[in-house]
């Protein structure tokens with residue numbers, strides 16, 4: 001069946017931040033072979049999954065490919081591991097719960113991250129001490145440059161903290177069709193992350209089973225993050241800045257309570273939310289664009305926010321954080337349309 005195409009499509013319901021925007025053309029892709037049958041187009045192209053990390057600041061003058069490719073296959077490798085091959089349009093959270101139900105482990109800490117499977121490698125999704133890079137085996141993608149399907153190993157994807165080649169050097173080059181995860185038949189809970197360890201201890205679950213671990217993560221997330229269905233948002237709005245050890249150490253002399261984490265490459269990751277909160281931004285608003293009351297790292301749309309209001313808010317926070325800590329904050333979501341002054 002040919003892909004469904006909508007002209008002059010409303011995008012506000014396709015992004016969890018819900019700014020008003022339209023696309024010239026929206027194509028709903030449900031099978032990979034529909035790609036070849038698409039009418040040729042010189043229009044700029046953008047792939048969209050669940051829209052939970054994409055914010056439209058302007059109308060999109062081209063074609064949007066709405067990725068709805070499904071499918072799930074499990075391939076047993078040996079006594080200890082299986083490969084899970086999942087279609088890019090599957091829901092990430094449903095995949096996590098499905099794997100737990102089948103006794104396949106490694107994804108428990110990543111429960112309840114919104115969005116699609118295919119977007120997971122784009123920014124190497126992560127939460128509570130686990131990142132996609134811990135379990136990713138490979139990615140199958142359509143390469144627009146070579147006009148063919150390619151298999152990229154996890155190393156080829158160049159995943160790092162909230163980043164990958166898909167978000168940087170090769171932005172817009174690939175359409176991810178499916179991903180393969182190497183999961184374990186043995187459960188070895190990762191409970192090292194402070195707030196997760198505290199929450200487990202409070203519930204006397206120092207040695208949780210997989211369901212208990214995922215349920216605790218979900219409880220923490222419900223408490224900390226607004227549900228996009230009730231209050232439009234895109235999750236954490238700024239990446240935690242990563243600084244060379246010496247620069248971080250000087251900053252920590254001035255702000256000893258600033259939470260920080262050493263990175264494998266010797267650099268230090270600093271808590272952007274703490275920096276923003278300390279400057280009194282919780283609950284701050286410009287029109288309907290605001291900082292979430294319970295968590296300063298999350299920006300929200302109270303209902304009728306405009307792109308101008310959001311941009312003013314972002315730039316105001318970036319400037320205040322720059323003045324106070326001499327640190328540059330970088331937005332985590334993909335901002336589509338006009339550029340920020342800092343870009």
Ligand SMILES: Cc1cc2nc3c(=O)[nH]c(=O)nc-3n(C[C@H](O)[C@H](O)[C@H](O)COP(=O)(O)OP(=O)(O)OC[C@H]3O[C@@H](n4cnc5c(N)ncnc54)[C@H](O)[C@@H]3O)c2cc1C
Pocket residue numbers: 016046047048049050051052053054067088113114115116117118119120122123124125126127166174175176177225226227228233234235236334
């Ligand atoms: C409440 C909330 C909580 C969140 N918590 C977390 C968290 O804990 N950790 C975390 O890492 N993120 C988190 N996020 C961000 C977001 O959920 C993830 O980045 C998620 O992977 C985005 O999936 P999506 O399908 O919605 O992506 P989209 O927003 O649709 O797309 C994001 C980017 O990926 C590209 N893309 C999407 N699919 C494909 C594909 N198949 N091929 C090529 N490119 C593609 C898009 O072009 C876009 O550039 C959160 C967001 C919200 C709203």
